[in-house]
Amino acid sequence: MNFNAIYREIGLLDEALIIEAEKEKRSHPHLRHWLSMAACLAIVVAVAAIWQSGLLTPAPTTPGGVPPATNPAIVVKDADSDRYALTLNHATTAMAARRVIEGHFWQRLTEAELAAVFPTDGERESSYTVTATANFSITEMGTLLVDVVAQFVSGEGITAQVTASHEEIIKCYLMDGEPVLSEIGGVSIDAGYFDDTSDGSVLYYADFKLDNVYYYVEMNGDKAEQAELAALIDHLTAGDKADFAAIIPNQPPVMRDDNLTLEEARADETFGAFIPERFPDGYALNGVNRFVNQKDDYLSVSLSKGMDDFTWRVSRLGDEDKRRITSAADTQNYDLSLYTIPRADSVPEALWKIVDRPIFYIEELTLEVVKARSYRISEAGGSDGWRMSFGVLYDDVLVELTTKGITPEVVFGLITEITHK
Amino acid sequence: MEDRQIIDLYWQRNQQAVAETSLKYSTYVRRIAYNILTNHADAEECENDTYVAAWNAIPPTRPERLSAFLGRIVRNIALDLLDYNKAAKRNGEFNLIVSELSELIASNEDVEASFAEGELAALISRFLRGTDGDTRIVFVRRYWHSNSIRDIAKQMHMSESKVKSMLFRTRNKLRLYLQQEGVVL
Numbered sequence: 001m002n003f004n005a006i007y008r009e010i011g012l013l014d015e016a017l018i019i020e021a022e023k024e025k026r027s028h029p030h031l032r033h034w035l036s037m038a039a040c041l042a043i044v045v046a047v048a049a050i051w052q053s054g055l056l057t058p059a060p061t062t063p064g065g066v067p068p069a070t071n072p073a074i075v076v077k078d079a080d081s082d083r084y085a086l087t088l089n090h091a092t093t094a095m096a097a098r099r100v101i102e103g104h105f106w107q108r109l110t111e112a113e114l115a116a117v118f119p120t121d122g123e124r125e126s127s128y129t130v131t132a133t134a135n136f137s138i139t140e141m142g143t144l145l146v147d148v149v150a151q152f153v154s155g156e157g158i159t160a161q162v163t164a165s166h167e168e169i170i171k172c173y174l175m176d177g178e179p180v181l182s183e184i185g186g187v188s189i190d191a192g193y194f195d196d197t198s199d200g201s202v203l204y205y206a207d208f209k210l211d212n213v214y215y216y217v218e219m220n221g222d223k224a225e226q227a228e229l230a231a232l233i234d235h236l237t238a239g240d241k242a243d244f245a246a247i248i249p250n251q252p253p254v255m256r257d258d259n260l261t262l263e264e265a266r267a268d269e270t271f272g273a274f275i276p277e278r279f280p281d282g283y284a285l286n287g288v289n290r291f292v293n294q295k296d297d298y299l300s301v302s303l304s305k306g307m308d309d310f311t312w313r314v315s316r317l318g319d320e321d322k323r324r325i326t327s328a329a330d331t332q333n334y335d336l337s338l339y340t341i342p343r344a345d346s347v348p349e350a351l352w353k354i355v356d357r358p359i360f361y362i363e364e365l366t367l368e369v370v371k372a373r374s375y376r377i378s379e380a381g382g383s384d385g386w387r388m389s390f391g392v393l394y395d396d397v398l399v400e401l402t403t404k405g406i407t408p409e410v411v412f413g414l415i416t417e418i419t420h421k
Numbered sequence: 422m423e424d425r426q427i428i429d430l431y432w433q434r435n436q437q438a439v440a441e442t443s444l445k446y447s448t449y450v451r452r453i454a455y456n457i458l459t460n461h462a463d464a465e466e467c468e469n470d471t472y473v474a475a476w477n478a479i480p481p482t483r484p485e486r487l488s489a490f491l492g493r494i495v496r497n498i499a500l501d502l503l504d505y506n507k508a509a510k511r512n513g514e515f516n517l518i519v520s521e522l523s524e525l526i527a528s529n530e531d532v533e534a535s536f537a538e539g540e541l542a543a544l545i546s547r548f549l550r551g552t553d554g555d556t557r558i559v560f561v562r563r564y565w566h567s568n569s570i571r572d573i574a575k576q577m578h579m580s581e582s583k584v585k586s587m588l589f590r591t592r593n594k595l596r597l598y599l600q601q602e603g604v605v606l
């Protein structure tokens with residue numbers, strides 16, 4: 001079997017695996033940032049580059065010479081006058097994801113900054129309530145403004161997200177063929193809609209360039225939103241030029257994303273005392289990460305042995321975490337022996353989160369509790385060792401662990417070792 | 422149009438089937454071809470060949486998942502074209518993917534002699550089903566869709582080093598698994 005042959009063989013993998021890989025979208029575990037749905041991943045950039053190169057247009061030739069079907073576009077007209085008509089092209093592909101920005105931090109815009117970035121037409125009364133966040137990137141060149149992401153809430157309570165940036169915002173909704181462009185206030189608008197079959201909703205979007213600033217507008221809804229989208233674009237294009245210089249970045253927050261040694265981790269002033277002195281025999285270190293940004297502050301250790309894994313993450317208890325705290329007396333919140341697999345069917349929906357990853361007070365944790373969190377299953381190519389996942393609260397410091405291949409007794413020993421420090 | 426409806430058109434020998442396939446899967450098919458060939462013209466040629474192959478294969482085939490079905494076809498067509506073009510036009514990223522896979526088949530003739538087409542894939546599928554979701558997705562995106570490490574890292578919001586580490590570990594585990602299953606390596 002030559003090397004290409006095994007590549008071909010992998011082409012015959014189970015279809016379910018392929019479909020799973022194509023469907024999966026992931027939010028970033030560390031960096032909070034987002035350039036809205038319009039800011040895509042590198043692979044999407046690559047696709048967009050192909051798109052822009054003209055490769056995808058005109059529509060490809062087919063063996064039968066049959067042209068692709070025409071996209072069913074929607075035309076939305078101004079309800080009050082004939083000032084504009086917005087064509088919504090039908091997007092067939094969504095390639096949405098979030099963009100990661102290096103050295104990212106963000107801040108809420110002040111009223112003055114909002115007025116500078118989204119100036120209104122003085123002759124019209126604005127009916128929108130606007131809030132916005134500026135996203136910055138710390139680079140070797142200094143602090144750079146990446147974009148402004150705003151929420152526009154109309155008088156009818158309909159919310160739209162508007163992104164404004166000096167950089168072109170990459171489309172995440174694609175259609176086959178050329179879109180029909182509209183013109184509002186002398187500005188060319190590329191607008192469309194996408195039927196999200198996963199939840200039955202419809203996403204409306206539009207992008208345009210105005211005075212060297214790129215805008216992307218997106219909202220989710222039904223027919224009412226079609227008119228809202230057109231009205232909002234009319235509102236934005238009627239305003240004066242955006243002044244990004246009015247945004248003054250705050251002092252950048254402390255940020256870290258460092259790979260450490262175990263020794264360095266144990267020396268960490270904030271969380272080092274919560275790293276065990278020893279880890280289970282035979283486990284090799286994958287990595288130690290110290291991460292801090294405006295949202296997260298944690299120290300994590302990852303080890304593995306063959307098919308077995310061990311992760312140990314230390315952070316401050318967050319407000320969201322508090323919902324997962326349970327007393328050892330409330331066994332329905334954590335005892336896995338009470339629920340059959342698949343647990344999605346057996347665990348009541350109200351308990352999903354807490355049963356999935358409960359948090360125990362260290363004072364209440366016993367070996368029996370750890371055993372109640374442990375289970376074994378047999379899997380192809382893997383060990384059938386113990387697995388468990390839960391958190392332990394030491395005052396306001398939360399240790400969350402996920403283990404595979406380690407006995408409850410050893411895990412309990414690691415946890416109680418921390419209490420003796 | 423739903424996949425099922427498109428496949429019905431193929432079975433009715435209605436040429437609109439090809440148009441609908443192109444409408445829905447043009448970007449997808451070209452991307453896979455481009456990942457292997459890194460050449461737009463070649464990717465376009467592969468796309469059209471894929472539609473022809475699908476037209477010829479359905480019926481009698483009735484694929485459950487049209488995307489995976491088309492993906493398999495375009496992978497093979499792109500690979501044929503890559504063989505034809507030989508090393509001069511082969512792209513570095515794809516060479517790297519093939520090189521990583523070569524770790525699984527250090528001693529090659531025995532594998533080919535012992536396993537019929539699809540048997541090794543079935544074993545790998547079984548192995549992957551036993552791994553966690555991220556491991557499966559990263560593996561499939563790398564070796565089925567031929568995505569670059571950088572692209573996968575961005576798609577999965579992981580560091581490139583983490584993706585490399587995951588793939589390294591998965592290949593090692595897979596090699597052990599295949600050995601246990603009697604694949605001579």
